[in-house]
Amino acid sequence: MRFQLTKDQRALRDGVRQLLARRFDREALRTAVQRPGLDRALWRELGEVGFFALRLPETDGGVGLGLPEAVLAFEEAGRALLPGPLVATHLAAGTVPGAATGETVVAAVSGGLVEWLTEADVVVGDASGAVPLRSVDPLTPLHRVPAAAAPDPVAVLLTAAEQLGTATRACDLAVQHARVREQFGQPVGAFQAVKHLCAELLVRVEVARAAVYAAAVTADPADIAAARLLADEAAVRGARDCLQVHGGMGFTWESEVHLLLKRAWVRTRRAGADTESEELLAAELMA
Amino acid sequence: MDLSCTPEEEQFRARLRQWLGDVLPTLPPKPSPDDWPARRVYDLGWQRLLYDAGYAGLHWPADAGGRGATPTQHLIFLEETERAGAPYVGAGFVGLLHAGPTIAAEGSAEQRARWLPPILRGEQVWCQGFSEPDAGSDLAALRTRAWRDGDDYVVSGSKIWTSHAEVADWCELLVRTDPSAPKHRGITWLAMPMDAPGITVRPLRTLAGSAEFAEVFLDEVRVPVANRVGEENDGWRVTMVTLSFERGTAFVGEVVACRRVLGELAREARKNGRWDDPLLRRRLGRLNAEFRALWRLTQWNVSEAEASGGVPGVGGSVFKLRYSHARQELYDAAACVLGDEALDLDRPWVLDRLSSLSYTIAAGTSQIQRDIVAERILGLPKGR
Ligand SMILES: Cc1cc2nc3c(=O)[nH]c(=O)nc-3n(C[C@H](O)[C@H](O)[C@H](O)COP(=O)(O)OP(=O)(O)OC[C@H]3O[C@@H](n4cnc5c(N)ncnc54)[C@H](O)[C@@H]3O)c2cc1C
Numbered sequence: 001m002r003f004q005l006t007k008d009q010r011a012l013r014d015g016v017r018q019l020l021a022r023r024f025d026r027e028a029l030r031t032a033v034q035r036p037g038l039d040r041a042l043w044r045e046l047g048e049v050g051f052f053a054l055r056l057p058e059t060d061g062g063v064g065l066g067l068p069e070a071v072l073a074f075e076e077a078g079r080a081l082l083p084g085p086l087v088a089t090h091l092a093a094g095t096v097p098g099a100a101t102g103e104t105v106v107a108a109v110s111g112g113l114v115e116w117l118t119e120a121d122v123v124v125g126d127a128s129g130a131v132p133l134r135s136v137d138p139l140t141p142l143h144r145v146p147a148a149a150a151p152d153p154v155a156v157l158l159t160a161a162e163q164l165g166t167a168t169r170a171c172d173l174a175v176q177h178a179r180v181r182e183q184f185g186q187p188v189g190a191f192q193a194v195k196h197l198c199a200e201l202l203v204r205v206e207v208a209r210a211a212v213y214a215a216a217v218t219a220d221p222a223d224i225a226a227a228r229l230l231a232d233e234a235a236v237r238g239a240r241d242c243l244q245v246h247g248g249m250g251f252t253w254e255s256e257v258h259l260l261l262k263r264a265w266v267r268t269r270r271a272g273a274d275t276e277s278e279e280l281l282a283a284e285l286m287a
Numbered sequence: 288m289d290l291s292c293t294p295e296e297e298q299f300r301a302r303l304r305q306w307l308g309d310v311l312p313t314l315p316p317k318p319s320p321d322d323w324p325a326r327r328v329y330d331l332g333w334q335r336l337l338y339d340a341g342y343a344g345l346h347w348p349a350d351a352g353g354r355g356a357t358p359t360q361h362l363i364f365l366e367e368t369e370r371a372g373a374p375y376v377g378a379g380f381v382g383l384l385h386a387g388p389t390i391a392a393e394g395s396a397e398q399r400a401r402w403l404p405p406i407l408r409g410e411q412v413w414c415q416g417f418s419e420p421d422a423g424s425d426l427a428a429l430r431t432r433a434w435r436d437g438d439d440y441v442v443s444g445s446k447i448w449t450s451h452a453e454v455a456d457w458c459e460l461l462v463r464t465d466p467s468a469p470k471h472r473g474i475t476w477l478a479m480p481m482d483a484p485g486i487t488v489r490p491l492r493t494l495a496g497s498a499e500f501a502e503v504f505l506d507e508v509r510v511p512v513a514n515r516v517g518e519e520n521d522g523w524r525v526t527m528v529t530l531s532f533e534r535g536t537a538f539v540g541e542v543v544a545c546r547r548v549l550g551e552l553a554r555e556a557r558k559n560g561r562w563d564d565p566l567l568r569r570r571l572g573r574l575n576a577e578f579r580a581l582w583r584l585t586q587w588n589v590s591e592a593e594a595s596g597g598v599p600g601v602g603g604s605v606f607k608l609r610y611s612h613a614r615q616e617l618y619d620a621a622a623c624v625l626g627d628e629a630l631d632l633d634r635p636w637v638l639d640r641l642s643s644l645s646y647t648i649a650a651g652t653s654q655i656q657r658d659i660v661a662e663r664i665l666g667l668p669k670g671r
Contacts, residue, residue, distance in 0.1 A: 001296070001359045002590055190670030282553070285550050
């Protein structure tokens with residue numbers, strides 16, 4: 001047993017992180033919020049580096065890697081708060097022409113919602129009767145659909161990976177702010193009340209990380225359900241606590257903290273969310 | 288990332304499973320949890336069985352009397368023994384998980400030869416004399432004094448919350464040897480025989496009703512200088528080694544036990560009809576996620592230790608923080624499954640629920656663990 005990232009896995013993660021730092025940094029995130037819409041050029045670039053074709057066999061023109069690698073890539077996407085129907089397009093690689101290369105943007109019905117319906121070239125699932133919502137997340141347009149779609153375990157896991165990345169960013173941001181913001185003559189991070197918020201942020205991230213990575217290795221449905229529950233919690237509570245650590249600054253539109261929280265909320269409504277996963281894990285106790 | 292075991296590890300698991308299957312049915316019935324003299328006999332008897340079968344001190348280095356097993360093998364050992372419902376280390380806790388590893392890491396060759404074999408053979412019970420009435424979380428504020436007199440230290444003061452003190456043979460004791468030094472500097476780590484003249488043990492009753500820990504009064508107790516582990520006044524550093532063991536590995540097996548309890552709770556709920564309550568079901572499902580994740584975190588930490596070789600790092604605090612709260616939630620959920628019966632001390636899980644309350648206090652409170660995580664892992668500034 002060697003439950004640590006291999007050298008190749010670390011290289012892959014660092015590669016995706018660098019690409020996203022170059023192509024979708026904080027400035028790009030702000031710009032995207034001002035002018036929402038899918039960046040097709042970026043989508044194709046993701047296709048070129050194999051983001052969508054990561055798990056497609058090499059014989060089919062894919063990269064031929066596995067779930068652990070996909071999870072690492074999606075964690076980075078979650079950390080960068082990269083917008084777009086990433087999971088749906090990734091899952092469509094190999095079945096929908098152009099998805100693997102990022103030429104085609106694929107959306108999918110997940111739970112009772114579809115993300116990015118109007119921007120997508122192809123929609124997987126029954127989106128008839130879709131009604132637009134005024135989405136809480138400025139970077140995820142949403143439609144409601146009458147017929148909810150059942151969870152696909154890989155989609156549940158990749159969502160967990162995105163949540164993990166967002167939770168990690170929330171923890172980093174909170175700690176950074178706590179180190180530099182001063183009140184009463186010292187950094188606020190020296191106050192125990194703040195320090196403990198940060199410690200709990202990290203604890204939730206680390207527990208979720210172990211669960212998500214393990215689920216990527218085993219692909220076991222119960223492991224995946226556990227990973228999703230822990231990662232949803234880490235992302236949502238992490239973003240809230242990060243906001244608290246930022247004080248009034250955290251409540252402004254300019255700060256990026258609300259974007260973390262809103263995206264985390266959107267993802268918690270995808271198929272495989274709390275009730276479903278909890279019931280699955282309850283049933284597993286009887287097995 | 289890889290969670291599969293090597294053929295050797297699988298072989299190790301299979302042999303262990305076989306052995307447990309043979310030996311567990313031959314054990315005498317477990318004594319009552321608050322009868323410490325009986326528990327001492329029982330727990331040491333189990334340790335002797337482990338020793339004879341070659342499973343004692345599995346992960347200790349060979350030159351400390353151990354088998355030099357990999358952390359993964361140790362993990363398999365903990366997993367299998369808990370899964371089979373084998374006895375808990377119990378009275379052996381401090382010796383096996385705490386004092387022993389510290390002596391192995393910091394003691395002289397002579398000290399290792401003297402103390403480690405009897406610990407492994409199940410011949411000695413150790414206790415931990417760290418906390419004092421005015422030095423709990425602020426452990427370095429301890430005041431129990433020791434001064435040199437010839438080849439002895441003479442020790443006076445008092446310790447509190449000393450688990451198993453009543454039945455212990457040895458005590459890992461922290462004393463102040465230089466009162467004028469800054470508080471972290473003047474501390475020394477001693478091994479004190481519990482039958483030395485001048486020691487009085489006064490049992491304290493816990494909220495669960497049992498006398499599991501005690502107050503220990505020390506009145507000019509003579510401890511040979513040869514019993515000092517590490518240098519004089521260097522006890523704080525030695526202690527940090529000890530504490531990292533306590534937080535790093537001591538609770539690992541218990542996660543498996545919690546998962547077993549969770550399955551038992553589900554079956555009990557099915558029997559008494561509460562399983563039909565979706566809120567309870569979902570609560571148990573979420574706890575399943577929690578303990579699965581904690582087990583994965585354990586595997587992650589163990590793999591990391593295997594790569595870096597040896598002493599567990601501050602990551603143990605991350606685990607301890609989450610686990611201690613999860614354990615309390617587990618037994619609160621048990622109370623929901625039991626309903627009114629959760630008020631009956633004779634029902635299973637009720638005493639466990641009471642004792643789970645100590646997990647966020649003992650071995651460093653959650654507040655102190657959060658300070659450790661924030662300052663040592665996240666690098667936040669000290670201050671209040
Ligand atoms: C079942 C059990 C077994 C034990 N066994 C042993 C043993 O065998 N040997 C041994 O030496 N000790 C043992 N202990 C003692 C244990 O380590 C201490 O109880 C623990 O470290 C807390 O110290 P305290 O009880 O003095 O609480 P205090 O330090 O007085 O703390 C009281 C409260 O104040 C909080 N607090 C204190 N300082 C801070 C701070 N800086 N910031 C924020 N909050 C703070 C604490 O978190 C706690 O909530 C045991 C305790 C228990 C419950």
